[in-house]
Amino acid sequence: MKRVLQLTDTIEKRNGRMSVVMNVYRKINKENIQFDFLVTDYGHENYYDEITKLGGHVYFLSSRDLSLSKIKDKFLKVIHLRKYDFVHYHALSKWGECISYAKQHGIKVIVHSHATELSDNFVKSIRNRIFSLNILTCADERVAVSPEAGKKLFLWQNFEYIPNMIEYSKFTYNQNEGTLIRQKYGLKNNEKVIGIVGRISKQKNQIFALKVLTRLLQEKINVKLMIVGDYDRKEADYYRNVKKYINDNGLVNDVIFTGLINNLGKYYSAFDILWLPSLYEGMPTVGIEAQANGLPILASDMITKSMKIINNVVFLNTKNKESLWAEKTKDILSENRDLNAIKKINQSLFNTNVVVNKWEKLYEQ
Template sequence: MLKRNNIVYIIDGLGMGGAERLMIPVLKYLDRGMFYPRVCVLQDKDGNPIADELRQLGVQVDFLPVSYLREFSAVPRIRSYLQNVNANLVHTQLEFGNILGGIAAKSLGLPCVSTVHTIPSLEKRRKMKLHNMLELFILRVLFDVTIAVSEETRNYYVKFGRLNSTKVKTIYNGIDLSQFIESQKKEKRGIIRAELQIPSSARLIITVAVLRELKGIQYMLRAFPALLKKHPNTYYLIVGDGMYRETLVGEVEKLGLQRNVIFVGRRMDIPQLLSASDVFVLPTLTEALPTVLAEAMAAKLPVVACAVGGIPEMITEGVNGKLIPSKDPQALTDACEKLLDNPEQTTAMGEAGWQIVEEKFNITTQVNNLKELYLSLLSS
C-alpha cells in the first residue's frame, strides 16, 4: 500500500483574494490516495470565508494565530505544529506564509515549495521594503522549488529576485470547468439578472476583483460615460470588496453613473455572475496571472484586459479578447465599443476562450503538475 504523505499548506489568511480562492479547486482535486492535505492559516482575513469551503471538501484547516505577520517568534510555534501533524512537505503561499513557513519548514529539513502569485509594479520595486527583500532572500536560499504562475512571473523572480532558474518552475493556475458548464444554462442567466434588476435586453460588462487601486477600476469608470453615449442600455457590474470601494463609489457619484454601475460586494457565485454578463474587463495595472480571466473565459466571455504581467499569456489580441495599455480610459471605451458593436465576434471570442482554458488553464493539468513536483521532492 502506498504511503499517504502529509502536505501542509501555510498561507497568510483565507480571505477572498486570488491565491486564497485557488486553494479550493487544487485541494478538491488533489489525489487523496497519495496526499493528505491540511491548511495552516496565520491570520484572520475578512473572517476567512474560504476556510468553510475547504472544510466542506474534507480538508483540515488549522488556525495558528500570529498577531502580526512580522512576528518571527511565531516560527517555533509553526515548527512545533509541523512536527505535531507529521508534515512530509510544506507548500507556502503569500508573503509571510513564505517567510515564516519557509524558515520553520527548513529548520526541520522538510521539502519546501512556494507559489508566487504577484509581480510587483515598477513603483513597488523602487520602494521595496525590508520584508520584501527578506522574502526574496528566503525564497532564494531556503526553498527547494518556487512555483511561478506565469512565465512573466518566473522571469521577474529569476531576473530581479535572483532566484536560481533551475529552481523556479512555471505551473499555470487551473480552474474547475464543471461549475461553469452548469452556470451557462439560460435560466441561470435570467435568475441573476432578475436579482440585480438588470433588463434581459441590456448589455452587461463585469469586473471581478479585490477593490484595490492597482486593479484600475477607476479607469473603467472614467471610460464608461463615453461608452454609454453609444450604448445607453449598458450596465457595469463590479464584484468584490476592499479598501478602495469608497473611492470607487465616490467616482461613480461624481460621474453620475449610479443608475448603470452596480456594486454587489463579495460573492461566492462567480460562475453564475459571469455567465449573466456579456464582456469581462480587467483594467489592472499589474498582474501575474489573474485566475479570474480564466474564469471569464470558462464562462465564454470575451475579455478586455491590460497587457501587463502574465495577461498576454492568457489573452491573444483579436482571438479571445482585446489587449490594451493600462491607465487608458479611451482605450477601454474603444475596446468595449468594438465588442458591443460586434456580437458575432464576441461569441467567437468566447468560444475561443473556452478552448484556451480547456487546454492550458484547467485544474486537472495544474494538479497533475503539482503531483509530479511533490513526488519528485518527496523521493529525493
C-alpha cells in the same frame, strides 16, 4: 502519505491564491497527499469547513500577534504536531520567514509565485523583496502561475510554470441563468453589461474602469457596470474614492455593486464583456473562468499574456487610455461568445488533469 503545510496567508474565499489551491486540493489523490494550512486568522467567508471535510487541518495565528517571533513560535509548534514532508509557500508576507525554519528541520520547501509585481506600493515592494530573499537560497522547488510571475520573484533562477486551474463546468454559459441575474438587478434587455470581478482595490483599478464607463455613457452607449466583490479594511480609502468618483460623476444609476457572491458562473452568463484593468496580475483566475464561459475579455497589458486560451481576449494599456478602452469595448460588444470555449481549454495547458498531475509531481521529490 505525503503531508504538505500550505502557507497561503489566508483561507478566505475572496483570495485568489486560496481559490487556486482549493481547486487543486479537491482533485488531488488524498490517499497519497494531504494539505494542512497555517494562516492568519480569517474573516468573511472562508474554506475552513471544506478543508476539514477533505481531511486537512487549519492552524491560525491572530493578526494581532503577527510579529516575526510569534510566527516562528507558531510554525515550530505546528511542525512538531505532525511530520511534514513539504512546506508550500504562496504569499509574499511575513510568513516567508517559515521557509528558513523548514529547511533547518529537514522539510522540503516549494515556493509558488502568483503575481507579476511584489506590491502596488513602492515601499512595500522593497519590503516584500527583502522578505523574499531567503527564497533564493531555501526553495527546493520553484513554481509560477505564469512566466512573468516566475521571472519577477525568482529572478535568474529556474522555475516550473503551472497555470491556474478551475472547475470549468461551473462556468459554462447558460443563457437562462444569465437572464435571471439580469432580472434580479433590474437590467433591461437592450442594456449591455460590463463586468468587473475581484477585490475592490488599487491593484484591480476600478477607478480607471469608471472613467471608461463615463466616456461610454457620454457617447450614449447603453451600458451598466457591475462590480462583483468587496473590499477589506486595508482598502477602505480606495473604496471611498471609488464611491466618491461615482457620486461626483453622476454614475449612481449606472454602477451595480453586488458584494461577495457564490454563484459567479451565473454572473458571467449575465455579462456581455469582462474588464480586467488590473495594474498587475500573475494569472487571474477570473480571466480563466470568464473564458470558460466564452465571455469576451478586455484586459490590461500588465496581465500575463499566457492567460489567453481562446481568441476573444484583447490586451490594452491602461495608462491614460480611457478613450482607447471605450472604443475597443464598443467593438467587442458587437461580438458573440465562444460557445466552444471549454473544448479549447481542455486541449490546452489549462486542462484539469494536466495541472493536477503537475501539482502531484511537486510532492514526489
